[in-house]
Amino acid sequence: MNSFFNSQFNYCPLIWMLHSRKNNNKIKHLHERCLRLIYSDKSSSYENLLRKDDSVSIHHRNIQTLAIEMFKVKHNLCPEITSDIFMKKTRNQYNLRNCTDFVVPQVNSVYSGTESISYLGPRIWEIVPEAIKNKMSLNSFKESIKTWVPINCPCRLCKIYLDGVGFINTI
Numbered sequence: 001m002n003s004f005f006n007s008q009f010n011y012c013p014l015i016w017m018l019h020s021r022k023n024n025n026k027i028k029h030l031h032e033r034c035l036r037l038i039y040s041d042k043s044s045s046y047e048n049l050l051r052k053d054d055s056v057s058i059h060h061r062n063i064q065t066l067a068i069e070m071f072k073v074k075h076n077l078c079p080e081i082t083s084d085i086f087m088k089k090t091r092n093q094y095n096l097r098n099c100t101d102f103v104v105p106q107v108n109s110v111y112s113g114t115e116s117i118s119y120l121g122p123r124i125w126e127i128v129p130e131a132i133k134n135k136m137s138l139n140s141f142k143e144s145i146k147t148w149v150p151i152n153c154p155c156r157l158c159k160i161y162l163d164g165v166g167f168i169n170t171i
Contacts, residue, residue: 005034009058014069017062017155018115024157027058056149059157063124064145066117070125071133071141074101085118101125101133115156123154 009016009027016027028046035049036042050056056064072078073086087103102122107113114120125133127150135141150158 005031009061013062013065014117017059017066017120017157018117021157024059031058060150063150063153063155064148066121066124067128067145067148068138068142070102070121070128071135071138073121074125075138077138086121114154120155124150127152127154 032046032049035046035053036044039049039052041049041052044052046057055061069078069082070086073083074088076083087105089101089103102125104122104126105113105119107116107119128145128148132141132144132148135144
């Protein structure tokens with residue numbers, strides 16, 4: 001599974017995270033089928049299969065990858081073309097409570113706004129715990145981010161859609 005299935009979705013993961021809910025469900029279903037085949041388990045839930053495999057969903061891994069990219073941008077460890085996507089916030093002399101590292105751009109639409117890397121990156125970075133954000137090296141950050149479970153993720157795929165109501169947060 002790691003050599004075939006996961007390698008397909010580890011290639012350009014930031015692109016995979018911006019697809020539709022329909023495509024996400026297809027990827028999730030394929031992942032579940034692979035796990036069922038590997039563990040010869042036809043009855044466990046997808047979440048139990050992930051626990052048994054000590055892994056996370058493809059979407060969850062994509063969110064972790066975006067957090068890693070944000071760490072690289074913050075510490076100038078990425079190519080200039082990547083850092084140009086995100087605008088760092090300039091620090092002032094005051095240490096305020098609402099002190100963030102990146103500017104969240106103002107958006108006017110969903111598809112070119114809230115569902116873009118330049119918008120989601122800073123929003124994902126905001127929900128990463130401070131203990132993980134403050135890691136000194138990229139390797140220690142990567143190890144820590146593997147254990148992180150995003151709560152209140154701002155992307156559309158992490159929200160439930162109700163007819164007549166719209167999107168609501170899952171947690």
